[in-house]
Amino acid sequence: GNVYLKIAQTKKALSYYQKALICLIPDFNHTNYQINPDLNQVDLKKKLIEVFSQKSLALQKLYLEENKSKETADLCMATAELGIELIDRLRKEFGADTDKQFLLAQSYQLFEVAIEMAFESKQFEKAFQLSEQSKAIVLYQAIKNKQAERLASTDETSLERLYQIRYDLQTCSAKIRDERDTKKLNELRDRKFKLNRKYENLIDELEKNSDFKKIKEELPSLSIADIQTQVLKSNQAFVEYFVGKNDVYAFYFLPNATDLQCKKIPWTDSLQKAAKEINSNIYQKENTAYIKNARLLYKELLATIFTEGIPKRLLLIPDDVLGFVPFNALLTKDIPSKQLKNFKAYPYLAKNTIITQGFSATIQWEMQKKAKVSDGQVLAYAPGFLDPKTLQEAAVLRSQFMNLSHNTEEVGYVLKNFKGKAICDEKATKKHFIHHAHNAKIIHIASHAKVNRLHPDLSYIAFSNLEDTTTAAVIMYIEEIYNISLNAAMIVLSACETSIGDLIPGEGMISLARAFIYAGAKSIVTSLWKVTDRSSCQIMGYFYTNLKNKQDKDVALNKALIRYINKAPDQNRAHPKYWAAFIIIGNTDMLTISSFPLALIVITLLFFGVFIFLKRRKRKLRHV
Template sequence: MKKIFFMIFIYIFSSSVFALDKRSIDQDSLLSLKLQKDGIAAGRLGDFELALKNFEQLYKLRQKMYGVNSVRLASPLINIGIQYKNLGNFDKAIESYKKAESLCLNDMGDNNLMLGTVYVNLGNIFRLDGDYNQALEYQKNAYRILKKDSAKYIMNFQDSKYNIGETQLKLGNNKEAIRFTQLNLMTISPQLKPLLYDLIASAYRNEGEYELAELNYLNAINTWIKLYGYYSEGVISEYLAYSSFLMSQKNYEKALLYSTKAKSIVLKFYGEKSTTYAEVQSNFGDYYYLKNSEAGQIDDFRAQRKKYLNEAIQYYQNSIVSLVDSFQIKDPFAEPPLKNVISDIQLVEVFKKKALSMEKLADIYLSEFDYKNSIKYYNASLNSLSNAIDLIHRLQIGFENEDSKFFLSQNQESTFLEAINISYKLYSQTKRFEFIEKAFEFSERSKSSNLLASVKDVKAKEFGGIPDSLMKKENILKGNIASYNSLLFEENHSEKPDSQKVNLYSAKIFKYNEEYNRLIDSFEKLFPQYYALKYENKVVGIKEIQSKISNRQSFLEYFVNEPESKTGKGEIYRFLITKDSVNFSKESVDYSFVNNIQSIHDFLVNPNYLYTKKKDFVEYSVAAYGLYEKLIKPVAKKLNGTSLTIIPHDKLSYIPFDALLTQLPDTSVMNFRNLNYLVRDYAINYSYSATLLYDYFDQKKRSSKSLLVFSPKYDSQESRIDPETAVSYILSPLPGAKDEVKGISKFVSSVSFVDEQAQENTFKEKASEFDILHLAMHTIINDSVPMLSKLVFSKPDQKSTDDGYLNAYEIYNMKLNARLAVLSACETGTGKLQRGEGVMSMARGFIYAGCPSIVMTLWQVEDKSGVKIMEDFYKYLSKGKRKDVALRMAKLNHLNNSDPLTAHPHFWLGYVNIGNPEPLYTSKDVYFVIFLFITLLVVLADWQFRRRRQKRRN
């Protein structure tokens, strides 16, 4: 729950900021002193508009006195930012702080300690806006700068320590938040002590230590009262926090008592248009929503449940009214315009609460066969969720920190699930196509949204008129950030990290991030077309997909809600789209579904595949058929043709659907060769999302050169050290790689770099010139920091500036023109599963760099079988086959010619195609048809000529 303690902030910032400016006060005019004094007084009284007016006049006066570039303007700018923050105008606050930052940096750089005050305030803004990772960066840098003279800047320094602890809590690092906060509890200023108690209480609550949580909530309340009395702003927020805790413990009446206490004093400090008043209203809504659940234990209480839910809905609507400045309508069916929102992140949560209450009410009406009211409330619930999702998009695009974007995706995935669920309920009742369209839109907007936003950003830069010089500057800054991130990761993971180096690298990263963000801000202001394209909130629709697939293709997209426990239930939502039909269905699943995914994955990646036991064969067969029953079988008769495009979700991304079995085999005999794999029936292609697949790549582009192949040399007698982790690897030679190079070169004209010639710098120089990239090499996967996963090239000589490792972040900074990248390296399709985003594999980097199609591996494929599969793949590719069809035919060739040992799925199922599946070359069948057509035309022409000549003779 968000808590905004304005009085504490005002006290801290005004007392310290104004103290900082003493050196200039002696030289200021009497008017300057009066404006400052009046601004302080108005801010402490809570008249933020009057305070803003005074500080703006002070800023203009000092401009005249000292010039527009004087560091003496920083103090009024900081205070202008504080007033804007208190008024909820975060954009204006950030603008003021950034101006102050620039003045401080131009004055003395990091040695101007007022910069620490700027960063404390900027960190608070990003925290309030939900961008917690970005907030943490500012808070750490504030701490680093203010520590240089912590006695002089004691209040700001202590505040930065509190902020670090609270942001750790927001990021879910509860134990670290408790440790850090308790460490500072005895030395913190009295004004901050209740905040620390509250922070500790929240962390204990998250950890399930409820007695310790309650003890610290009460400590926080009592400390507030001792400091400021019973009618203070801090007490309001703590009453609300404690009330929320009591409701979680089902102590509803006591919770209501504390919410009522908060309401009785809230309007003394805030108007109805404020985040704090909105929180009060939301707390009352929570009380009635949770009371509804208790009443629901007795069937006779249906009327009581409806009454409670209507009360909850009304309070949530009141909260919405408080959070949208231009909106006054308290009718729960009225939705606000998403303009002049006081807090986007808080409004998202209230929309979700209102939607869930509407859904519960609709469920009750449905159970009473009141279909009219059930549809009415389901629709209202869906509208509220749609607003929440629009705000999530706005937050995600606006966040500057990549980790914050991932954090938001992970935490808001449940919002998309609920929207799909409500859409399904409405579709089940009405059978209206619009609800399938809505559900599919929500599913698409949840899929790899950060990757999609990144690709969209690249396209926006291409078409937004941004000069090459600025694009080059952006790439340099991104490269600097990535390099220092790599150095920082390496130092932090060394046996004895050097604190001086850690601080230096952290400061460099922060500095370059600041420059990068300023550059992107300038893009948005100076190039309106870029801004419009970047913030466009559009995903591909069902009809658009139907217009782009043939009669022999089917499209399947999944959204999975896994069971939360071994006894719980979950759901699979499935969209099947063919050229002329759409099917939207739901399957209920239990924990065996999760076990089946894990079982198949473990079986396929097991390095001891040569020693597979009959028990393993049986478990795989049962699991593979069990998944087929849930994922494919219910719609098998509706599938068109022999090509499937699949958009998986969550853990489904870890398994190839080829491995599913369409029939449960006779398990009395272990025989992998005769199993009914799904690949026997379909060519299967994958994508992170339909929008990425169909909307964001130029399918007509083609480089002048055909195929670029790399096959490095590895020495098993010499270790290679990962520069980031310092882990030593013995990379065994890949004898099959050279055979692979020769084999594929028979079918496609190629330029090959083998052994010592396969250098990282050569790839960087040549890659953009080729239509196909083929990399037969080792990969090092870093699940902790996916951007530090890497492709391993031949060891460079001592003169080289490259280290022989192509990191994922370096691929992101490349611009590729290839239509296909074949990553015939180990595990290029694996990586950390990021909820709401998918698998963080090497393939993502190639997609971001502009490559629309990737063939990658899901595990370490056996050498000889891999060579043959790749050779056959290129053979069929050169004949004009689609990529997925060529890969399927290569796999089936292996299976049909295998013995009982090499028929094991580990040998041949590891390759998958992700992205655009269309052919790269014109089929020879087409040439044959053209030849026949031309021949027919010649015959007809000859016949016509002979006929006319015969007529003339007659």
């Protein structure tokens, strides 16, 4: 079928795709390509997804060949939706997240065909729902899974036991992967077997709760009205992108509008090149290329949508390589030749628009919900690192981290505005984080991080190696973060490229930021590339001052970036390399955390109450 499709013999290709369905489905024998099987009679097979995907693609081509026949359009949509329904059923059968991600990546073409057909028939809301269905579904399920576990657990102790076993399983698996000694390997495998039995028993107990499975398998049901009333803030616009093979679909609301609109943007070679290169252009200070790409991306992705002016506040859901684009640094106007080195005066989008980003509108909705967060205060980590030159050769291979000159100063700015604890130098260990982070309301980490794009689960954030240089004690991998439980209202990852990771079609970037959302964070401030700790320190100081002044998180970050640009000591330090990496994802409501410990407030009020009581009693005794 693929051969005939390639040489434009579309109906011949369709006949072979139909034969493939007959081969894969025992009770299906219809040779007419206009007839699709009933999924209730189908054994779930991954190979079927490819057949439905190719058949829908062939029908899409036939639709164009037949002068856009409505009958063919309906059959194409029905075939694509059948494939998407099969994906959903298969997804429930898969246990590992990596298997689900692979499944979505393989089936992305189905969503693209379905969205195109919905767009052609001007069913914009349906096209948007398909776009949402294709995005970050594994992350969404992880969030729902944790909600189900919390609901079904009888107490906090049983929930903590579940998370601990899950973490121990992950740690054990990592040790098995690295162990070479046969005896130790067998011991680890035996331990993993026992941990699996304990974990299965705990899950069996949770499944006795009737709501557990229902919540765990609940599919997104976000309506347009939900986005307008529960996700967007007043005067905030919305745009979500779906990147196809030939076109980008932009779904958007104007501020306070009621109608969803959709625009198809040609995914030209020049636009793709700009999206892929602008990150590097900024970091390498390739200013001519940066200006060219920043203008092109602005014009094609935003100006063509918001024709009457860019909104003051925007929730933006990128897709595919658009996740690498620093939208804050896009340029709204051309740069006069005399102003090319005046970086403070550049017309950055950040100067006009406050931007929040998200993995999907549904994930944003979940993060916006007023779920219970920790009543704790701030934990601010500033790990210290040994000079690699002082380490033995074997240790250097594990821990090549230079000491960060300004990270202790940075956490000082945090605690100047919010009461909490600074965990610095040798105390800022991975062990401390694992044992204390779940009680914090705000977590700030000023450290090193590293992205592994070939093996995203091996991306990590680093903690202090001053007392222990072993990998297990210093490095926290993404897969470890997945298996901890956090209740933080906000996590700030003031480290290198924490928002960048491997791109998986249908799931987005597998990044450290995503891992912390997976673990339970309600909002994340993260970075798209390596930022000097000097610049990061200044920006974070402004950011926390703004938060203390009761500004919403997105407003606080935007104003911090603008203040950094305006106060930069010279034009060089105002370059977007030093500030445009920072983005905010998730719930942007202002923080309600007290600047003083709750216990201190309670004790003070009690003392004052007792004092008034005794004073009044003394007066009464005098009268007597």
